[in-house]
Amino acid sequence: xxxxxxxxxxxxxxxDRELVVERQKALPLVYRGRVLECGYRVDLLVEGAVIVExxxxxxxxxxxxxxxxSYLRLSGCKVGLLINFNVKWLVQDGVKRVVNGFPx
Numbered sequence: 001x002x003x004x005x006x007x008x009x010x011x012x013x014x015x016d017r018e019l020v021v022e023r024q025k026a027l028p029l030v031y032r033g034r035v036l037e038c039g040y041r042v043d044l045l046v047e048g049a050v051i052v053e054x055x056x057x058x059x060x061x062x063x064x065x066x067x068x069x070s071y072l073r074l075s076g077c078k079v080g081l082l083i084n085f086n087v088k089w090l091v092q093d094g095v096k097r098v099v100n101g102f103p104x
């Protein structure tokens with residue numbers, strides 16, 4: 001399925017658990033004191049604290065962690081999750097946690 005389909009289903013599950021979820025949240029870049037709209041968008045911002053990037057890929061690559069790391073730095077959030085739905089065992093192989101910019 002498309003990433004957007006997985007994202008919609010995940011949002012539905014999180015809302016069922018009464019969590020606050022912002023979908024496709026714009027993330028501005030501050031450069032020399034100016035706010036620049038560069039088109040950065042996080043897939044999900046959960047409870048204003050956790051960034052979730054939804055993927056449907058063969059495997060995680062370094063670029064995916066780098067993307068999430070950039071979003072964490074720009075947003076000031078400390079925790080992010082990369083979730084790849086294109087795996088056999090989601091919990092075991094499909095979730096990568098990034099804390100304070102350091103992949104675990």
